[in-house]
Amino acid sequence: MTEEKHILTMLVDNEPGVLSRIVGLFSGRGFNIESLCVAETIDPQVSRITIVTKANEPLVEQIEKQLRKLINVIKLRDLTGSGSVQREMALVCVRAKPENRDEILRIVDIFRCKVVDVGSEYYIIEATGTEDKMKALINLLKPMGIKKIARTGTIALFREPH
Amino acid sequence: MKLTGAQILMEVLKEEGVDSIFGFPGGATIDIHDRLETTDIRHYLVRHEQGAVHAADGYARVTGKVGVCLVTSGPGATNAVTGVATAYMDSIPVVIISGQVPTHLIGNDAFQEVDIVGITRPCTKHNYLVPSVEELPRILKEAFHIARSGRPGPVLVDIPKNVQQASTNFKPKQKVKLKSYNPTYKPNSKQLRKVVELIKSAKRPVIFAGGGVILSKGAEALTKLARSARIPVTTSLMGLGAFPGSDPLSLGMIGMHGTYRANMSTGECDLLIGIGVRFDDRVTGKTDCFAAQAEIVHIDIDPTSIRKNVPVSIPVVGDCQTTLEVINSFLAEEDLDKLTAIRGPWLDQIEAWKQNFKLSYVQEEVIKPQYVVEKLYELTRGDAIITTEVGQNQMWAAQFYLFDHPGRFVTSGGLGTMGFGLPAAIGAQVAFPDALVVDVAGDGSIQMNIQEMATAVQYKLPVKVVILNNCYLGMVRQWQELFYDKRYACTCMDHAPDFVKLAEAFGAVGLRATRPDEVETVLRRGLETPGPVIMDFRVAKEECVYPMVPAGAPITEMLLV
Numbered sequence: 058m059t060e061e062k063h064i065l066t067m068l069v070d071n072e073p074g075v076l077s078r079i080v081g082l083f084s085g086r087g088f089n090i091e092s093l094c095v096a097e098t099i100d101p102q103v104s105r106i107t108i109v110t111k112a113n114e115p116l117v118e119q120i121e122k123q124l125r126k127l128i129n130v131i132k133l134r135d136l137t138g139s140g141s142v143q144r145e146m147a148l149v150c151v152r153a154k155p156e157n158r159d160e161i162l163r164i165v166d167i168f169r170c171k172v173v174d175v176g177s178e179y180y181i182i183e184a185t186g187t188e189d190k191m192k193a194l195i196n197l198l199k200p201m202g203i204k205k206i207a208r209t210g211t212i213a214l215f216r217e218p219h
Numbered sequence: 220m221k222l223t224g225a226q227i228l229m230e231v232l233k234e235e236g237v238d239s240i241f242g243f244p245g246g247a248t249i250d251i252h253d254r255l256e257t258t259d260i261r262h263y264l265v266r267h268e269q270g271a272v273h274a275a276d277g278y279a280r281v282t283g284k285v286g287v288c289l290v291t292s293g294p295g296a297t298n299a300v301t302g303v304a305t306a307y308m309d310s311i312p313v314v315i316i317s318g319q320v321p322t323h324l325i326g327n328d329a330f331q332e333v334d335i336v337g338i339t340r341p342c343t344k345h346n347y348l349v350p351s352v353e354e355l356p357r358i359l360k361e362a363f364h365i366a367r368s369g370r371p372g373p374v375l376v377d378i379p380k381n382v383q384q385a386s387t388n389f390k391p392k393q394k395v396k397l398k399s400y401n402p403t404y405k406p407n408s409k410q411l412r413k414v415v416e417l418i419k420s421a422k423r424p425v426i427f428a429g430g431g432v433i434l435s436k437g438a439e440a441l442t443k444l445a446r447s448a449r450i451p452v453t454t455s456l457m458g459l460g461a462f463p464g465s466d467p468l469s470l471g472m473i474g475m476h477g478t479y480r481a482n483m484s485t486g487e488c489d490l491l492i493g494i495g496v497r498f499d500d501r502v503t504g505k506t507d508c509f510a511a512q513a514e515i516v517h518i519d520i521d522p523t524s525i526r527k528n529v530p531v532s533i534p535v536v537g538d539c540q541t542t543l544e545v546i547n548s549f550l551a552e553e554d555l556d557k558l559t560a561i562r563g564p565w566l567d568q569i570e571a572w573k574q575n576f577k578l579s580y581v582q583e584e585v586i587k588p589q590y591v592v593e594k595l596y597e598l599t600r601g602d603a604i605i606t607t608e609v610g611q612n613q614m615w616a617a618q619f620y621l622f623d624h625p626g627r628f629v630t631s632g633g634l635g636t637m638g639f640g641l642p643a644a645i646g647a648q649v650a651f652p653d654a655l656v657v658d659v660a661g662d663g664s665i666q667m668n669i670q671e672m673a674t675a676v677q678y679k680l681p682v683k684v685v686i687l688n689n690c691y692l693g694m695v696r697q698w699q700e701l702f703y704d705k706r707y708a709c710t711c712m713d714h715a716p717d718f719v720k721l722a723e724a725f726g727a728v729g730l731r732a733t734r735p736d737e738v739e740t741v742l743r744r745g746l747e748t749p750g751p752v753i754m755d756f757r758v759a760k761e762e763c764v765y766p767m768v769p770a771g772a773p774i775t776e777m778l779l780v
Contacts, residue, residue, distance in 0.1 A: 070398070074348075078340055085341045115526060122523040128345045128365060131399040 058113035062091070064143060064213050067124060067133040071097055071104040075129045079106060082127065088112065088120050092145075092210025103131065107212045136213040143213040146185045148173070149195065152202035153180045161201060168194050179204060220391075224352045224383040225254040228316070231359040232260060234392060237287050239649050241265055241274040245291020246331060247318025250383040252289070263649060263678055266670035268295050270642035272302020272373075273668070275313050277646030280629045281604060283436065285312045285366050286646065292318045293331030296377075297338065301636060303373050304342040308633025309457060310434060312371035314362050319348065321381040336377050344372030352385040356393055364395040369402025370521040371434055402520055406537030406545060413533050414492070414516050415549040419558070421490035421514075423565045424450045427473060427502075430457030430632065431495015431519055433625040437540030438462065441494065444547050447555050449562040451569055453481040455496055456617055457632040464621030465601070470569065471578070474502040475768045476614040479576035479777060480569050482768070485510050486775035487568075492516045495539040498528040499633070500770075508773035518542050578618050579780055580762070586735050588612070588687040588758040592619035592659065594738055595685060598746060603655040604629065604647050608640040608664030610694035612687045614764040616659040638667025644682040645675055655683070655746065662688040662715050672725040675751040683745055684753045686718055689760045697763045701778070722753035731755040 069075050076095055083090050091109040098105050112120060117135070124130050136143070153161055153175075165172055165182055168190065174181035184194055188211060195203070222230065228251060232240075241263045244252040255262050265271040268290045275286030286306075290299045296317040306313045320329040325348075336348045345365050347358045355378070362374040418424065432441050438461045445452045445468050452462040453470035462469055471478035473485060485491065491513040496502070498517075503509040506529055514532040517525045518539060525534045535542060580589040592615050595603075601621055606629040607613040613630055622628045629647055631639040640658040648656045658665075665686055675682050687693075696710040722729030728748050732741040738756065745754040766777035 074336065074340070077337070081340055119523065119527055126521070126523055128397065128400050 058115070060111045060113050062109060062111055062137065063117050064107065064109050064136040064141070064211055065121065065124065065133060066105060066107045066136050066213055068098065068103050068131040069106055070129040070131065071102050072129065075104070076106070078127055078129060079108075079124065082123055086123065088116070094210045094212050107210065109211050134215060136215060141213045141215050143187055143211050144185050145188055145191050145209055145211050146183070147191055147195070147206060147208040149182045149184065149198055149206050150179050150204045151182060151198045152178060152204060154178075154201070157201045161198070164194070164197050170194070220389050221386050222389040223250070223386050224355050224378060225250040227352070227355050227387070227389050228359065228378070228383075229254050229258050229260075230389060230391060231356060231363075232287065233258065235285065235363045237285070239263065239278060240287045240289050241271040241278075241646065242289030243268050243271055243291065243295060245295045245318060247292035247320060247380050248289060248295075250380065251316070251318065251378070262289075263645070263674060265642065265674050267668065268298035269302050269638065270645070270668050270671045270674065272299045272306065272313065272315060273636075273639050273642035274646035274649070276302060276306045276311050277606060277629050277643030278650045279311050279313055280643070281626045281647045282650045283434075283626070285314055285363055287314050287316070289316045290318070291331065292320055292335070293333045295331075296335035297333055300338060300342070303339050303375065305631050305634045305636040305639060306373040307342045307344065309430060309631065310371050311373065312366040313373040314366050315373060315375040317375060317377045318383070319377045319379040322350070322379045323381070325379065335375065339375050343375050346375040346377070348377045349379065349382050352382050352387045355382060355387075356389060360393050360395050361397065364397075365400065369400075370431070403536045404520070404538040404541055406518070406535050406542040408545060410533055410535045411542065411545050411549060414535065415546060417490050417514055417516065417533070418448050418450070418546070418550070419554050422561060423484075423488045424490040424492065425470070425484050425488040426450050426452040427455070427485070427491055427493045427496055428452055428458040428461045429455040429494065429496030431539045432458060432461040433495075435495065435520070435539040436625075437495070437543050438625040440540055440543035440547060442466075444543055447547070448550060449558050449566065450492070451484060451566065453477070453485065455499070455502055455632070456630060458496065459617060459628045460622035460625040461495075463623040465623055472617050474774060475504070475770070476618065476764050476766065477774065478578060478618070479766055479779070480572035482766070482774040482777060483572050484569055486773070488513045490514050490516070492518070494518045494543065497524040500528070503528060504768050504772055504774035508775070576779065581780070582735070583759065584735070585759045586732060586738055586756055588615050588689070588756070588762055589619050590735065591685065591687060591738055591742070591756050591758065592616055594742055595657065595659070596620045598739070598742055599655060599657070603627070603657050604651065606630065606640040606644040606647060606656065606658045608658070608660045609635045609637045610661050610664060610692065611689075611697065611762075611764050612659050612661040612664070612693075614694075615687065618764075637664035641665065641668050641682070641684060642671045644684075645671055645680055648675075648680040648682050649678075657683045657685055660684055660686045661693055662686055662690060662718075663692040663712055666715065669721070672722070672727055672751060672753070676726040679750065681750050683751070686753065686755050687758050688715070688718070688755050689758050689762065690715065691760060693762075694764070696761070700761065700763065701767070702769070718753050718755040727751040727753060729753050729755065731757070733757045
């Protein structure tokens with residue numbers, strides 16, 4: 058059975074130890090985490106956790122069931138596919154040699170990114186988009202010299218009906 | 220009403236109907252133990268915290284109520300962990316109260332501080348560190364609710380010392396409100412219609428019942444279904460007693476040390492109805508070959524159990540008892556009449572397996588351990604509560620003692636915890652002071668919690684310990700004999716204490732049998748003696764448990780006597 062990427066999003070109690078329960082479940086049962094994002098929702102008592110995992114069909118079923126079984130998981134949804142909006146964010150510190158600066162700014166423009174910090178030799182670029190867009194952007198910037206990079210995992214929301 | 224944290228705990232314990240607690244005090248529980256003395260709740264002082272949890276666990280298994288234990292912070296709590304994991308693996312409702320250092324010291328590596336909530340997170344159904352006395356009543360009520368509902372399990376509540384001492388207004392009988400925790404008790408009746416159709420058409424059905432049937436008090440409904448629809452029943456180790464072991468439709472236990480007929484009929488059946496089971500690897504052997512000809516129906520209250528280990532044709536999430544009752548109500552009299560004829564050849568086949576491959580052993584000059592269990596069954600007329608340690612003693616008890624009622628066989632099935640039997644027997648005896656409670660033990664595992672004999676003597680709990688003493692860690696030795704060219708690495712235990720003298724040292728009675736003709740006399744004397752007794756049976760040293768399915772093999776490929 059083939060492994061596929063799944064975006065699992067869940068609402069959880071915003072309490073100490075809850076993230077640890079979820080992460081512990083993944084490590085204890087040998088499930089995989091590709092990325093993980095956590096932040097409070099509009100209700101301060103509730104947080105949203107988004108986990109990207111790679112698993113085959115029966116395994117993802119098992120992962121979802123095990124997560125739902127946790128007392129602190131209020132709601133869980135698999136947001137894989139086009140029914141949801143998915144975004145990642147990255148801060149990329151790229152070497153900006155005088156001869157590369159135009160090219161970098163062109164890429165920033167095409168990818169609808171922003172230069173958020175300008176140093177004497179480096180730009181810091183802020184980018185958001187899908188995972189594929191992030192990968193493409195990073196590939197284009199790589200030849201210029203990426204000094205450091207900070208990326209988030211995927212966050213996602215289910216699309217509302219039209 | 221303004222109460223301290225310790226007083227609130229007493230109030231909630233009373234509300235929850237707790238009559239007995241197993242515990243061991245320490246600096247971080249003094250306030251609770253101090254209050255406990257002023258109530259009617261009996262506190263049993265164990266000799267090691269592992270014993271406290273096993274005793275609470277044994278109490279829960281025989282009563283169906285929540286067992287409660289109380290341990291102090293740091294080492295008290297870590298000592299309890301094996302007990303917690305044992306209860307977790309077997310889905311036993313236990314509430315563990317642990318003391319904790321005061322909140323302002325948490326994280327400071329204070330004396331006897333340990334992050335027990337962190338340690339027990341993967342082996343509890345849920346756990347809490349109580350942040351303030353205001354939160355205590357809610358958390359305690361939730362703990363009991365979570366422990367006993369759905370698929371039961373242990374819940375640990377860690378109460379810092381200053382929370383025990385602080386006061387707050389206490390409102391009695393608070394309702395539990397949990398946002399997302401809502402176990403599914405009522406099964407989907409559409410699914411059950413399909414199950415009923417399969418029951419009516421199957422030529423070679425088998426019911427495979429587990430601990431969930433006992434936990435949900437579904438034994439009666441299961442027995443009704445099996446007898447009326449003429450379906451033979453095999454059980455997991457945890458399911459022994461869910462269906463009468465002496466019933467002609469009983470196949471006995473399934474799995475690695477299951478009976479020939481149970482394993483063969485699972486291999487040959489065309490319908491397997493798993494109820495309250497989780498298809499553990501000790502049951503299924505090689506999963507590809509498990510019930511390969513059958514449609515598998517799986518009924519369980521825990522959705523994670525379903526499709527975890529084996530593919531299932533019809534999954535049913537629901538309480539076992541409720542589900543069985545609905546199935547029974549769907550089966551009409553006229554359907555049932557037809558079934559007797561349809562099932563005939565299948566039941567004949569099973570009877571042939573039963574006659575040709577009985578559980579057996581060869582009588583010799585030395586005492587055979589199976590003979591001791593058989594005699595125990597005979598003398599107690601199958602009416603005792605049997606607890607076991609883990610290993611060969613456990614398997615022989617499971618094979619040669621037939622359980623006709625639920626809650627009579629108390630064993631560590633999932634975790635396989637040596638040292639479980641004696642403290643569990645103490646818990647069972649506390650629950651039923653007049654019952655005959657016997658711990659079937661090995662010489663290895665009894666030494667793991669032997670200190671609890673002092674508890675039994677102190678509280679005049681007349682538990683009987685039957686040691687099948689073969690001077691070996693017998694089950695591992697058996698694997699070494701069969702799969703490691705008889706290299707008995709580290710399994711010989713020829714420096715055990717003199718168990719008779721040890722019993723006497725504890726203030727109990729010790730008896731010994733070394734020849735087969737002494738077995739019955741010693742058992743009779745031991746069972747008739749008031750108070751706790753240790754019986755030391757010197758049994759054949761290199762006896763193996765058969766049938767045996769080698770790990771990872773299909774369960775139909777058994778090594779036989």
